Amino acid sequence: MAEIKNEEAKDKAFVEITIQPGEKIALCRCFKSANMPYCDGAHKEVPGTGPAIVDAKL
Ligand code: FES
Secondary structure, eight states: OOEEEEEEETTEEEEEEEOOTTOEEEEOSSSOOSSTTBOOSGGGGSTTOOOEEEEOOO
């Protein structure tokens, strides 16, 4: 399961996610998700957006 680590550095927030081999996650790029940093489908209300799919293939 993905492990999330949030860090604050200088005036920006960073999210570091560690995923396991074979794991696949969808990251929000529209900033509308209620489950950040993950996509929850809220991008459907924002034309032209969608998640970033990260796939740690075996
Ligand atoms: S909810 Fe933001 S990309 Fe899906």
